[in-house]
Amino acid sequence: MRTDAPSVPAGGVASATPDRSGNPPRRRSPALRKAFPYLLLAPAMIYLLAITLYPGLFAIYQSLFVVKFLNWTWTGLGNYSQILQDREFWAALGNTALIGGISLTLQTAIALTLAYFAYRDPLIRGWRIIFLMPMLFMPSAVAFIWKLAFNDGRVISDLLMSVGLVDGNVDWLASVWLARMTLIVADVWQWTPFLFIIFVAALQGQDQEIEEAARLDGASWPEIFWNISLPMMRPVIVVAVTLRGIDITTMFTNVFVMTQGTPGGATETMSYFIYRQGFRMFNFGYASAASVLMLILTIIIAQTVVKRAFHSGKK
Amino acid sequence: MASIHLQNIVKRYGGFVGVQNMSLDIADEEFLVLLGPSGCGKTTTMRMIAGLEEPTEGQIVIGGEVVNDIDARDRDVAMVFQGYALYPNMSIYENIRFPLRMRGIPASEHDARIRKAAEMVELGSFLDRKPGALSGGQRQRAALARAVVRQPQVFLMDEPLSNLDAKLRQSMRVQIKHMQRQLKVTTVYVTHDQIEAMTLADRIVIMNKGAIQQVGTPDEIYSDPANTFVAGFIGSPPMNLIQGTARDGRFTAPGISVPCPRFVHGQVTLGVRPEDCHVGGDNLQGQVYGVEPTGDVTYLTVLGGTNKIEVKAARDYRSDIDVAIGIAFDPAHLYFFDESGQRIRGAA
Ligand SMILES: Nc1ncnc2c1ncn2[C@@H]1O[C@H](COP(=O)(O)OP(=O)(O)OP(=O)(O)O)[C@@H](O)[C@H]1O
Ligand SMILES: [Mg+2]
Numbered sequence: 001m002r003t004d005a006p007s008v009p010a011g012g013v014a015s016a017t018p019d020r021s022g023n024p025p026r027r028r029s030p031a032l033r034k035a036f037p038y039l040l041l042a043p044a045m046i047y048l049l050a051i052t053l054y055p056g057l058f059a060i061y062q063s064l065f066v067v068k069f070l071n072w073t074w075t076g077l078g079n080y081s082q083i084l085q086d087r088e089f090w091a092a093l094g095n096t097a098l099i100g101g102i103s104l105t106l107q108t109a110i111a112l113t114l115a116y117f118a119y120r121d122p123l124i125r126g127w128r129i130i131f132l133m134p135m136l137f138m139p140s141a142v143a144f145i146w147k148l149a150f151n152d153g154r155v156i157s158d159l160l161m162s163v164g165l166v167d168g169n170v171d172w173l174a175s176v177w178l179a180r181m182t183l184i185v186a187d188v189w190q191w192t193p194f195l196f197i198i199f200v201a202a203l204q205g206q207d208q209e210i211e212e213a214a215r216l217d218g219a220s221w222p223e224i225f226w227n228i229s230l231p232m233m234r235p236v237i238v239v240a241v242t243l244r245g246i247d248i249t250t251m252f253t254n255v256f257v258m259t260q261g262t263p264g265g266a267t268e269t270m271s272y273f274i275y276r277q278g279f280r281m282f283n284f285g286y287a288s289a290a291s292v293l294m295l296i297l298t299i300i301i302a303q304t305v306v307k308r309a310f311h312s313g314k315k
Numbered sequence: 316m317a318s319i320h321l322q323n324i325v326k327r328y329g330g331f332v333g334v335q336n337m338s339l340d341i342a343d344e345e346f347l348v349l350l351g352p353s354g355c356g357k358t359t360t361m362r363m364i365a366g367l368e369e370p371t372e373g374q375i376v377i378g379g380e381v382v383n384d385i386d387a388r389d390r391d392v393a394m395v396f397q398g399y400a401l402y403p404n405m406s407i408y409e410n411i412r413f414p415l416r417m418r419g420i421p422a423s424e425h426d427a428r429i430r431k432a433a434e435m436v437e438l439g440s441f442l443d444r445k446p447g448a449l450s451g452g453q454r455q456r457a458a459l460a461r462a463v464v465r466q467p468q469v470f471l472m473d474e475p476l477s478n479l480d481a482k483l484r485q486s487m488r489v490q491i492k493h494m495q496r497q498l499k500v501t502t503v504y505v506t507h508d509q510i511e512a513m514t515l516a517d518r519i520v521i522m523n524k525g526a527i528q529q530v531g532t533p534d535e536i537y538s539d540p541a542n543t544f545v546a547g548f549i550g551s552p553p554m555n556l557i558q559g560t561a562r563d564g565r566f567t568a569p570g571i572s573v574p575c576p577r578f579v580h581g582q583v584t585l586g587v588r589p590e591d592c593h594v595g596g597d598n599l600q601g602q603v604y605g606v607e608p609t610g611d612v613t614y615l616t617v618l619g620g621t622n623k624i625e626v627k628a629a630r631d632y633r634s635d636i637d638v639a640i641g642i643a644f645d646p647a648h649l650y651f652f653d654e655s656g657q658r659i660r661g662a663a
């Protein structure tokens with residue numbers, strides 16, 4: 001047992017007078033000891049709050065004003081009541097639901113199908129990273145590639161022509177559904193791999209003996225997938241699709257680069273609507289109110305989906 | 316309803332030999348038990364018969380047909396997995412029903428069959444639970460019910476009773492045997508439990524380190540072991556194996572002297588079962604090392620030289636330790652093994 005060794009102040013806090021009393025080093029006061037972990041966390045927390053909570057609160061605050069640059073006029077819920085009567089807002093909401101919904105359905109279906117064919121293949125295990133390529137590109141770069149492919153470079157028109165599906169250049173921005181389709185194609189291309197990788201991992205993580213048992217019970221591979229693997233994947237699917245769904249409601253880059261909401265607002269998503277209100281028309285209060293509404297809507301939908309899925313999944 | 320032939324089956328995992336050169340003929344309607352220590356290749360053998368694992372070498376024939384290239388699904392075997400492998404998303408009822416659905420058995424028959432199978436494993440009141448809400452033993456019985464709900468060519472059962480208590484195990488044993496006789500389905504059954512092996516089997520296969528040690532009826536395995544491994548593996552407590560020297564018709568080891576046949580000589584191992592040792596005699600001179608009353612029988616351990624010999628004594632036998640004692644070996648039931656552990660048999 002040490003008795004006279006000079007004790008080193010714990011925590012590295014410099015103490016001017018070395019402790020010569022022979023007592024063990026002084027403990028911090030209980031209050032400080034309790035607070036210590038939080039103190040350590042504080043810088044990260046402050047940083048996080050500053051970049052997430054603060055803008056959120058600021059948006060809510062701002063949504064209660066009519067803002068013309070530095071000139072803020074209190075309007076209470078004025079912005080909100082105005083938005084709820086704004087046909088462009090409802091159109092944007094509809095477009096987001098439509099484009100996002102179709103895109104999400106397509107990429108989920110494609111990712112599941114691919115995962116079903118791929119997960120038993122040992123090659124896929126080693127080369128999974130390749131499938132992530134589309135996600136690794138910068139979103140704006142991807143958007144420009146697709147803009148080139150569809151509109152400016154006419155690559156896709158040429159391809160379709162060469163197989164005889166169309167006889168002239170297609171003007172993708174001329175038709176409501178063609179324009180929406182270009183956005184859907186771009187999003188599916190970029191994000192299917194994300195779901196695919198998650199689904200493959202989920203399938204590979206399942207107990208192989210269960211599949212073997214099903215095999216001996218006489219089930220074909222599709223039957224195994226449908227009756228056993230898919231239900232077992234359910235929580236993973238729900239989480240992945242919810243994440244993707246939340247992300248899709250903020251679809252902006254592709255719209256900004258490829259269609260700018262044309263034709264006639266048919267491809268204007270919520271994010272683009274908000275952007276247009278805020279940074280083209282400088283209705284900051286109005287744009288903030290739209291953001292807040294969108295946030296509330298997203299939270300409600302995501303909550304319901306996750307709750308439902310996990311609730312009926314148990315029992 | 317099919318015979319199974321394994322012809323020179325080898326299974327290698329990289330450099331490791333899981334099963335080595337195994338040949339085995341299983342007759343139609345036979346109940347065959349695979350018995351052996353953990354890791355000896357029992358599950359691997361089963362999985363090869365089922366088609367879940369491909370043999371590295373050799374042929375598997377089921378019902379007269381080479382099945383090496385036939386998919387597991389089309390071999391028409393039902394298996395109870397060591398890890399149960401129940402479908403976690405389905406109720407027990409749906410679990411048991413799954414093979415009926417997949418094999419296209421008319422839906423009108425399902426309910427009766429499921430209830431009968433569940434009845435057999437005494438699981439009737441758990442049918443609407445999910446596997447996650449059952450105990451280990453209940454899951455195991457559910458797995459058993461799922462395997463026996465239809466009538467396949469072959470039953471493969473990998474330690475189907477290992478998680479049950481003694482009483483349930485005994486009643487399941489009788490159920491399984493009765494059902495197998497009734498359905499007349501060729502059955503391969505893996506167990507660690509000798510009682511199970513002895514009571515269920517038409518024939519027992521003893522395996523060690525991926526190789527067959529002996530194949531025979533329970534009687535043969537018990538009374539005519541082929542080598543020291545089988546002798547030391549079967550019986551509880553197992554056979555006493557004593558190393559010593561045989562010369563001129565006499566086997567001697569420290570504290571031990573017994574007559575032996577003249578063709579036994581040199582460094583040999585004497586095998587004698589605890590039940591063939593009797594208190595009072597002079598084949599073994601030693602001291603009492605321990606006494607273990609179990610109720611219906613008392614196990615007595617005698618220290619003779621450096622050997623500890625197990626003796627099955629009368630149930631009321633009691634003694635202090637370190638008391639000098641003499642033991643007689645039944646001369647009709649002595650086994651001799653050569654240096655490599657193989658049984659020495661006279662010119663028959
Ligand atoms: N996929 C595998 N890769 C490598 N080695 C394996 C593999 N499967 C089994 N083995 C090895 O093969 C040997 C036999 O395994 P097996 O599962 O057949 O044993 P077992 O007799 O069923 O044992 P237990 O009684 O413990 O179930 C073991 O040593 C095991 O480690
Ligand atoms: Mg095993």
